[in-house]
Amino acid sequence: MDKAKRTAIIAGNWKMNKTPKEATALLKEIAPLVADADCEVIACVPYVDLAAAIEATAGTNVKIGAENCHWAESGAFTGEISTGMLKEVGVEYVVLGHSERRQYFGETDETVNKRTKAALAAGLKPIVCVGELLWERECNITEEVIARQIKLDLWDVTAEELKNVVIAYEPVWAIGTGKTATADQAEEVCAFIRAQLAKLYDQDAADAVTIQYGGSMNDKNADELLSKVNVDGGLIGGASLVAEKFAAIVKAASK
Ligand code: PGA
Numbered sequence: 083m084d085k086a087k088r089t090a091i092i093a094g095n096w097k098m099n100k101t102p103k104e105a106t107a108l109l110k111e112i113a114p115l116v117a118d119a120d121c122e123v124i125a126c127v128p129y130v131d132l133a134a135a136i137e138a139t140a141g142t143n144v145k146i147g148a149e150n151c152h153w154a155e156s157g158a159f160t161g162e163i164s165t166g167m168l169k170e171v172g173v174e175y176v177v178l179g180h181s182e183r184r185q186y187f188g189e190t191d192e193t194v195n196k197r198t199k200a201a202l203a204a205g206l207k208p209i210v211c212v213g214e215l216l217w218e219r220e221c222n223i224t225e226e227v228i229a230r231q232i233k234l235d236l237w238d239v240t241a242e243e244l245k246n247v248v249i250a251y252e253p254v255w256a257i258g259t260g261k262t263a264t265a266d267q268a269e270e271v272c273a274f275i276r277a278q279l280a281k282l283y284d285q286d287a288a289d290a291v292t293i294q295y296g297g298s299m300n301d302k303n304a305d306e307l308l309s310k311v312n313v314d315g316g317l318i319g320g321a322s323l324v325a326e327k328f329a330a331i332v333k334a335a336s337k
Pocket of ligand 1: 095252256257258259260296297298299317318319320321
């Protein structure tokens with residue numbers, strides 16, 4: 083299966099930016115700019131922005147995602163949000179295992195796996211983030227790190243469920259730093275991820291998975307990154323907060 087047969091997905095990861103009113107304004111700006119996109123367009127927004135974001139994008143091709151979810155259906159987990167809550171407000175996607183959650187909030191592969199399984203069971207599509215730290219790359223263990231994350235994060239995820247999983251390769255050293263991986267570096271690791279998926283499932287299943295690159299992707303470098311055969315989209319932080327830049331990336335993915 084070639085790249086053209088996979089769904090290209092450009093997802094904004096807004097992180098802790100924009101109030102509900104600001105979210106509405108930004109999405110109203112983005113929606114007309116991406117109306118004729120030939121790829122899937124998603125905005126992953128803070129929890130309190132979700133309802134406003136879903137209302138603002140009603141009737142458009144922009145889908146809304148959350149930035150995390152808990153694995154339990156309900157219970158004594160102060161400050162957490164369940165998959166059922168996300169489903170009820172109309173969320174379709176959820177970012178899981180982002181490096182900022184791993185770095186600052188104690189996220190582990192085990193908890194990423196629990197969240198991934200819960201999201202899939204609830205009918206949400208997880209965008210599972212993996213990526214190496216700078217010193218791991220310098221120590222030449224990028225592939226070991228990625229293989230471990232893929233194996234653990236997707237443990238017990240069935241081949242049927244894998245159809246609803248998106249993988250985002252985000253080298254941690256490239257996130258928010260302006261230091262993008264070269265297109266060849268991105269391709270190398272995205273191809274490696276696909277090879278791991280082929281080992282864990284089979285080649286057909288691996289070939290159907292959308293693998294995004296994330297880390298300082300912007301309107302200038304998107305074309306080159308997205309031209310690579312195993313780079314099927316992008317998870318965009320900073321540039322997703324500027325309508326024209328985000329729209330330019332969506333355009334690059336639509337070619
Ligand atoms: P960035 O963030 O585009 O600002 O580097 C990407 C991400 O964290 O998903």
